[in-house]
Amino acid sequence: MTPAEAARADLARRMVQVEKMAALGRMAAGIVHEVNNPLSAIVGLTEVLLRRPDITADSLATLLKIHAEVQRIQRIMVGMLGFSRGAAPAMGPVDMSRVADETLSLAAPEFKIRRVQAVLEAAPGLALARGDADALKQVLFNLMLNAAQAIDGRGGHVWLSLEEGGGRVQVEAADDGPGVPPEIADRIFEPFFTTKPEGQGTGLGLFTSAEIVRRHGGRLWVAPRPGGGAVFGFDLPRA
Numbered sequence: 379m380t381p382a383e384a385a386r387a388d389l390a391r392r393m394v395q396v397e398k399m400a401a402l403g404r405m406a407a408g409i410v411h412e413v414n415n416p417l418s419a420i421v422g423l424t425e426v427l428l429r430r431p432d433i434t435a436d437s438l439a440t441l442l443k444i445h446a447e448v449q450r451i452q453r454i455m456v457g458m459l460g461f462s463r464g465a466a467p468a469m470g471p472v473d474m475s476r477v478a479d480e481t482l483s484l485a486a487p488e489f490k491i492r493r494v495q496a497v498l499e500a501a502p503g504l505a506l507a508r509g510d511a512d513a514l515k516q517v518l519f520n521l522m523l524n525a526a527q528a529i530d531g532r533g534g535h536v537w538l539s540l541e542e543g544g545g546r547v548q549v550e551a552a553d554d555g556p557g558v559p560p561e562i563a564d565r566i567f568e569p570f571f572t573t574k575p576e577g578q579g580t581g582l583g584l585f586t587s588a589e590i591v592r593r594h595g596g597r598l599w600v601a602p603r604p605g606g607g608a609v610f611g612f613d614l615p616r617a
């Protein structure tokens with residue numbers, strides 16, 4: 379194969395991969411919608427049984443397990459809702475400094491537990507972006523949570539920076555954790571890819587985030603941080 383042929387083959391492979399991911403995303407969104415209703419019903423019905431005065435200790439323990447496990451499924455589903463909702467994303471002018479602020483206060487307890495210091499670097503007078511504030515908050519929260527989990531109590535920093543470049547709003551989340559091993563860097567955006575122990579990672583955070591960013595006309599990327607750690611970034615159109 380000539381280098382040009384190899385490059386074309388590589389491109390073709392990537393396109394197929396992108397298509398596959400998009401199709402999977404649409405399918406996942408459909409599944410979330412269909413499955414969430416019966417799950418809510420199961421949670422509600424177990425709650426009815428849990429309130430029965432004649433319940434035995436055995437049944438109570440079993441029901442509590444059912445209740446907890448179904449809620450676990452729901453949490454996984456909620457992780458996917460970010461883009462299932464996206465059929466009609468609420469696109470409008472978004473103040474990313476404000477979204478970043480709100481995300482950092484949401485993540486504050488997690489930062490504290492894992493000994494992470496968060497630093498927000500927002501360019502003054504930053505232009506408004508065009509997007510869906512709630513969905514973008516979900517993206518930032520995912521990135522913050524991942525950074526905190528990567529640092530995991532060893533003590534470290536996350537830097538959330540917002541600036542303008544190329545007529546777009548540039549968002550970057552950097553951390554000084556262990557970084558993403560190069561051999562898995564292209565797999566971390568796949569649905570259900572996780573290196574975290576069972577019960578801790580769903581492998582949906584980056585998949586969902588990348589899908590949300592894609593719907594905003596951007597692309598979520600990852601790079602090693604010079605000096606150690608990882609940088610995730612994306613850009614948004616101006617409002």
Ligand SMILES: Nc1ncnc2c1ncn2[C@@H]1O[C@H](COP(=O)(O)OP(=O)(O)O)[C@@H](O)[C@H]1O
Pocket residue numbers: 520524525528553555556557558559566567571572573574578579580581582583584585607608
């Ligand atoms: N900031 C980070 N530093 C190091 N590794 C990361 C970081 N963010 C994500 N990763 C890797 O990417 C994987 C996928 O992330 P994600 O899709 O959010 O799923 P989850 O967090 O549930 O594992 C993680 O399991 C981890 O291996």
Ligand SMILES: [Mg+2]
Pocket residue numbers: 520523524581582583584
């Ligand atoms: Mg995650």
